[in-house]
Amino acid sequence: MALDREQREMLERQHEFSAWQAADATGEKPVQGFVFKGDELPGWELVKSRRKDALDPPRLDTFWQSEDDSADTLLGVQLIERPSVAAARETLLELLGEFESAGIARRTDLPIGDVVFGHEFMLVFARGNLVIQVRNAGRRVVQVEDVARTVDAVVVRQVEGGKG
Amino acid sequence: MIQLEAIKFNHDANDASHDAINLRRNASQWVNVPEWQRAICVNPEDSPAAYAVAHTAGNAVTIQASFSCTDPECTSAEIRALDNVVYPGIVFVKQPTGCLAWLVKVLIPLIRALVGNVLGDVGATTVSFAGGQSGFVSFTLVNTRLNGASVGARTTEWRWQYRRTPADPWTDIAITRHRIYTILDLPTAPWQQTPYQQSNTQLPWTDVLDYACQWSMGATTVEGAGGGVTRGVNDLGPAVVTYDCPGGGGSRYSAGGFDCTDFIERLKGGVGNGYFVNCSDCATFVSTFANALGCDLWQSRMGSAFFHLNPILAIGSSVWQPACHGTPGWSDGFGYHEVAWTGACDSDENVYDACLKVDGDADPTSAPHTPLLPVNLRFGNPGDGQYRDRLTVPADRANCSPRPTTKTRRTVS
Numbered sequence: 001m002a003l004d005r006e007q008r009e010m011l012e013r014q015h016e017f018s019a020w021q022a023a024d025a026t027g028e029k030p031v032q033g034f035v036f037k038g039d040e041l042p043g044w045e046l047v048k049s050r051r052k053d054a055l056d057p058p059r060l061d062t063f064w065q066s067e068d069d070s071a072d073t074l075l076g077v078q079l080i081e082r083p084s085v086a087a088a089r090e091t092l093l094e095l096l097g098e099f100e101s102a103g104i105a106r107r108t109d110l111p112i113g114d115v116v117f118g119h120e121f122m123l124v125f126a127r128g129n130l131v132i133q134v135r136n137a138g139r140r141v142v143q144v145e146d147v148a149r150t151v152d153a154v155v156v157r158q159v160e161g162g163k164g
Numbered sequence: 165m166i167q168l169e170a171i172k173f174n175h176d177a178n179d180a181s182h183d184a185i186n187l188r189r190n191a192s193q194w195v196n197v198p199e200w201q202r203a204i205c206v207n208p209e210d211s212p213a214a215y216a217v218a219h220t221a222g223n224a225v226t227i228q229a230s231f232s233c234t235d236p237e238c239t240s241a242e243i244r245a246l247d248n249v250v251y252p253g254i255v256f257v258k259q260p261t262g263c264l265a266w267l268v269k270v271l272i273p274l275i276r277a278l279v280g281n282v283l284g285d286v287g288a289t290t291v292s293f294a295g296g297q298s299g300f301v302s303f304t305l306v307n308t309r310l311n312g313a314s315v316g317a318r319t320t321e322w323r324w325q326y327r328r329t330p331a332d333p334w335t336d337i338a339i340t341r342h343r344i345y346t347i348l349d350l351p352t353a354p355w356q357q358t359p360y361q362q363s364n365t366q367l368p369w370t371d372v373l374d375y376a377c378q379w380s381m382g383a384t385t386v387e388g389a390g391g392g393v394t395r396g397v398n399d400l401g402p403a404v405v406t407y408d409c410p411g412g413g414g415s416r417y418s419a420g421g422f423d424c425t426d427f428i429e430r431l432k433g434g435v436g437n438g439y440f441v442n443c444s445d446c447a448t449f450v451s452t453f454a455n456a457l458g459c460d461l462w463q464s465r466m467g468s469a470f471f472h473l474n475p476i477l478a479i480g481s482s483v484w485q486p487a488c489h490g491t492p493g494w495s496d497g498f499g500y501h502e503v504a505w506t507g508a509c510d511s512d513e514n515v516y517d518a519c520l521k522v523d524g525d526a527d528p529t530s531a532p533h534t535p536l537l538p539v540n541l542r543f544g545n546p547g548d549g550q551y552r553d554r555l556t557v558p559a560d561r562a563n564c565s566p567r568p569t570t571k572t573r574r575t576v577s
Contacts, residue, residue, distance in 0.1 A: 010468075047435060052577070055421045055423060056420040097500075098419045099413055100498050101488070103492075104412045105493075122412055135414065136440065137438025
């Protein structure tokens with residue numbers, strides 16, 4: 001996801017990168033090899049999990065189906081591990097460059113992640129050396145804040161523990 | 165008893181002028197050569213091969229086949245294979261004469277022209293046996309229709325026959341079925357022909373050709389093939405994919421490379437990476453699938469600053485409006501947009517945009533609207549009525565400028 005200089009400067013300005021590029025982060029040791037067991041999100045069933053090492057950067061893509069709703073309700077939780085907090089912030093900036101809408105703004109009102117962007121239907125955040133996206137992936141669109149909060153709590157336990 | 169053991173279509177990995185191109189099935193599966201093996205290959209898709217029409221034009225195309233013979237006295241035989249659609253089980257013990265000969269002479273070319281396979285017949289060749297094995301023997305294809313063939317994925321069905329002497333009748337050995345792809349030219353980047361090894365995931369995928377050939381069936385030009393793929397992708401909405409309004413138009417299949425494996429899973433009815441796509445995804449689908457057919461398209465962005473949109477039909481939507489009007493996180497415009505683009509990806513080049521339909525009438529800024537899928541449409545400059553004017557409101561057309569430094573061809577995985 002290498003950005004050219006023009007792209008990068010546009011994104012830095014748009015998202016005020018300097019304000020969060022080096023902001024406080026959770027954890028000291030980077031988390032590596034994170035996996036979901038499938039019971040982390042109450043009310044959601046893990047229907048697909050695939051690690052994608054050929055993509056740059058590598059990522060874990062997981063998809064969760066609502067247990068009490070139709071198959072049309074599907075959430076995607078994507079987790080990217082970076083070698084450091086600084087690298088995670090860079091990746092977060094690059095991910096923000098993948099949104100065609102210019103209206104994805106930073107959220108300082110949500111206690112999710114170290115830095116979080118998005119809105120009720122999509123959140124992308126950095127937590128320690130991890131970058132996480134929680135997004136709708138099915139026809140029936142639902143709010144994602146509760147799920148994002150739960151995912152964040154799960155990863156915080158690993159980030160603060162520095163478990164590999 | 166003579167048996168057909170195996171057939172190689174891609175018998176020369178370094179050249180595609182007289183044989184099939186180098187292929188794989190997908191990111192994890194390889195196409196074994198010989199592509200057809202006795203007892204293993206039953207259905208056409210078990211035995212795939214692809215021919216780059218521009219490269220085989222005017223050349224004799226050959227295959228290689230190997231045989232075994234259980235009769236120790238069998239030292240040689242003449243072997244051929246007929247198009248089983250043209251000759252469905254017809255074995256003439258003697259050459260037909262009289263009216264029957266005339267009828268055959270008239271009917272066979274007609275049948276071949278209407279329903280004959282693109283590879284034609286396998287010309288009769290004398291095959292020698294040593295110790296009951298022939299090894300691989302080269303056969304020249306005759307009556308082929310590869311010259312000027314259009315894009316397609318077709319079944320070739322051959323009736324293999326042998327005779328020990330010219331006086332003997334032809335005896336059937338086997339019927340083989342093959343999935344034959346005809347593409348306009350060698351696939352272009354990100355697809356590769358070398359290195360030809362299992363670790364190279366950028367060899368063209370038959371999983372991609374299955375869809376690309378279907379979408380562009382019958383195309384004889386790169387413009388036609390690119391247009392077919394663009395329409396095919398756009399037609400996926402709203403049943404298979406739709407524009408990512410709830411997610412802010414985020415890339416689901418194209419961030420950090422083309423996640424082609426999951427796109428194909430989605431095409432086949434699976435989860436893939438979900439229902440939503442954005443412009444970068446669509447640009448990547450179009451250029452990658454079209455380039456597998458021999459087109460030469462980039463994925464490239466436009467937009468030096470935010471630009472408001474004219475009413476459009478985003479993929480999967482039947483409502484004319486600036487993309488995602490009224491949805492949280494949207495303000496009736498794009499921060500950038502990405503399309504499949506020719507050449508230098510600038511104002512003078514043409515775009516193929518499967519992500520949306522613009523208004524194709526004289527006034528794209530207001531109703532009534534005439535849906536126009538941008539296919540081989542010049543990007544243009546403000547005021548000239550081309551793609552840029554149809555996409556963007558007049559005041560923001562300068563912002564919607566080409567950004568050719570972003571042009572890329574995402575690696576497939």
